[in-house]
Amino acid sequence: DQQVKQNSPSLSVQEGRISILNCDYTNSMFDYFLWYKKYPAEGPTFLISISSIKDKNEDGRFTVFLNKSAKHLSLHIVPSQPGDSAVYFCAAYTDKLIFGTGTRLQVFP
Amino acid sequence: ETGVTQSPTHLIKTRGQQVTLRCSSQSGHNTVSWYQQALGQGPQFIFQYYREEENGRGNFPPRFSGLQFPNYSSELNVNALELDDSALYLCASSQPPWTEAFFGQGTRLTVV
Numbered sequence: 001d002q003q004v005k006q007n008s009p010s011l012s013v014q015e016g017r018i019s020i021l022n023c024d025y026t027n028s029m030f031d032y033f034l035w036y037k038k039y040p041a042e043g044p045t046f047l048i049s050i051s052s053i054k055d056k057n058e059d060g061r062f063t064v065f066l067n068k069s070a071k072h073l074s075l076h077i078v079p080s081q082p083g084d085s086a087v088y089f090c091a092a093y094t095d096k097l098i099f100g101t102g103t104r105l106q107v108f109p
Numbered sequence: 110e111t112g113v114t115q116s117p118t119h120l121i122k123t124r125g126q127q128v129t130l131r132c133s134s135q136s137g138h139n140t141v142s143w144y145q146q147a148l149g150q151g152p153q154f155i156f157q158y159y160r161e162e163e164n165g166r167g168n169f170p171p172r173f174s175g176l177q178f179p180n181y182s183s184e185l186n187v188n189a190l191e192l193d194d195s196a197l198y199l200c201a202s203s204q205p206p207w208t209e210a211f212f213g214q215g216t217r218l219t220v221v
Contacts, residue, residue: 004151032208043113043199043212044152089151093208095165096142097201099151 003027004092006100013107019077021103023090028071030092035064035075038087038102047088048075080107113202113213121219122190130185130216132200140207141183143175144199146215152199157207158183187218195220 005024013019023033031052036044050057050064050073057064063076077084085107090100114133122128134141140159144152154167158177172188181202187194197217201210 006151034209036212041214043201043214046209046211049209091151095207096154096157096167097144097152097210098154099144101149101151 001026002101003030004090004098004100006088006090006103008103009101010104010106013080013105015082015107015109016079019075019080019084019105019107021075021077021088021090021105023073023075023100025071025073025092027092027094028068030094030098032093033064033066033073034091034093034097035062036089036091036099037084038089044089077105080105082107082109113200113211115198115200115213115216117216118214119217119219121221124190124192124220126190127186127188128190128218130187130198130200130218132183132185132202132213134181134183134200134202135211138202138204138211139181140203140205141177141181142201142203142210143183143185144201145169146197146199147193148196155185159205190220192220194218 034049035047038044066073087102091097142157143155146152157165161177177183197215199215200213203210
């Protein structure tokens with residue numbers, strides 16, 4: 001069973017607009033979450049994380065929101081840039097990283 | 110500071126053969142984790158090595174085995190290869206508390 005779910009396999013956004021990537025999890029014991037970005041032929045690159053004691057964490061253009069009651073987190077990218085086009089993975093950390101299936105973001109001019 | 114490097118980048122093997130993949134961890138990191146990423150899926154945890162000992166394992170059969178060396182580099186060995194073993198194998202290095210891992214570029218294994 002998939003403990004971390006990314007239900008949107010792809011997302012297309014115009015440059016300058018907001019990109020919102022969503023992630024749901026099933027285990028209420030998860031208390032640390034990360035977002036990774038992956039370009040083709042490269043390994044995943046850490047983007048931003050959030051602990052369950054927070055409901056928001058910002059780093060430049062990237063903000064992650066956590067809704068523990070809904071077991072839902074989202075990554076906001078504002079403004080979106082063409083270089084943001086990649087596959088984004090949500091992950092929960094327990095004693096290992098548990099990844100979602102990824103969302104492919106395409107930012108077009 | 111050197112990043113995580115994996116070798117080889119691509120590999121083609123025949124069903125039933127054995128394969129060894131290698132990973133050099135990032136400078137200062139004493140933990141290496143291995144992940145398998147099948148097409149269209151997220152990475153799946155195989156196992157983790159901390160100070161040369163396996164300290165966590167995912168739902169993979171015993172024909173997946175590993176080693177970590179005193180310099181913290183690591184190997185992933187897969188015996189009796191099956192077609193479903195075709196995937197991208199990712200190595201990640203970290204250090205306690207292990208909440209953030211740094212990935213290599215991966216090894217693309219194709220089993221024919």
